[in-house]
Amino acid sequence: MSRSTWHPAPHEVLRTTGRLIAVDAAEGATAALPAARAAVRRMPRYGGGSDLAAALAELYEVVGWILFDAGRHRPARSFNAHAYDLARRSGDRWTGRLVLLNHSMLLAHLGRPRAAFETAGRVRGPRPLPARVDSLVLVRQAHAAALRRGDREARTLISRARSRFLDGGSRHDPAWAWWVDEPELIGHHGWVLARLGAYDRAIPLLHRAATAPGPSYRHLFTAQLLAALAGAGAWRDAEALITATAPGAGRISSARTTAQLRRTAAHLRTGPRVPAALRDAAVFLLESL
Known part of the structure; x- marks a missing residue:
């Protein structure tokens, strides 16, 4: 049976995704590349139903992240686009939002701060976001503003990100928000300040995060x-x-x-x-x- 006609159960795809996340968290993106490539070869590109499509969206979002952190920028962009398409087709808004946040980070890394800022802003909708997700949107936009040398804007955005994070978690948080914790926010706060040359304030924050x-x-x-x-x-x-x-x-x-x-x-x-x-x-x- 070809990959195009074989449809795994959604729980099998989610198990594969969980294994990739575990390898990436423990050993890093380069170490996770072989497992990511094996998953891509084994899994179909599209699902036969909304549940499978949503599971594949999660898988390919993680693959896109691993490729980005491993320095494979062009395929990372491709997998981000594919994961977003699958999330949109399946109605999985939370995975779609995470893909946009990841892609904003990639665009900032590639020196496209305006596009990075706008992509992060697309995460917001008519309803307020949970605090952790909103704080991550603000983090991405703060980095983009810092790259554009918008000193005051970047400082305001990263301070708002820290404040929103302190509002705490809620039952509305998506499952992927587990890694949006205090060291993450502190580290990004320091990084944004370092981008602005405010080393005296950045260094203690980066030390705490590191x-x-x-x-x-x-x-x-x-x-x-x-x-x-x-x-x-x-x-x-x-x-x-x-x-x-x-x-x-x-x-x-x-x-x-x-x-x-x-x-x-x-x-x-x-x-x-x-x-x-x-x-x-x-x-x-x-x-x-």
Whole structure:
């Protein structure tokens, strides 16, 4: 039987999705790529009914996220579009909203802040969103505003995101909102401030997020912390962070994270005011990566 005519049960698709999420959270996107590719090869592109279509939308949303964090941007865009189409066909608005939030992040990463801002805004509808989801919309828009150098707007949006998160969870939260927690919001707050060059406020927030337990992809906050320390000229703290990070850097399975670490280490290796000891540490980090 061909893949085009075989229709798995929705619960089988959801089990596959759950396994992908577990691998990504524990080991990172690059480690999850083989399982994501195997799932794509095995599962049909479209479902025979709304329940199957909704389950496939969830699966392909996760595949799109893994591809993005693994640095595979073009296929990530394709799977985002396909997941959104499946969610729309099946009436699964919550998965559709998550796809839009993921795609906003991808657009910001690709240097398209206006499109990122507008895509995040499409998540809202006539009814108010639960606090956690609304806070994530505001986070995505704050990053986009920061990239457009909208200093005041970005600060306002990220502060509103923190305030909305503090409104707490509700029974209306979608199942995927489990990862929208305090360290996530704190980390993004610090990252937005670092984008604006407000390193004195960004560094403590990024440190709190980077040292909190959580999914593997939050190594990204460590990379952003190092970039902020370098931007602030906090040489001793940057050297200490590299010393702590470099031994395990080769096991980081997020292309976004390793790319940021490489950029910062390359800058520190050649920076005119960087102390010799920190230059040596930067070389060690590059070798470890």
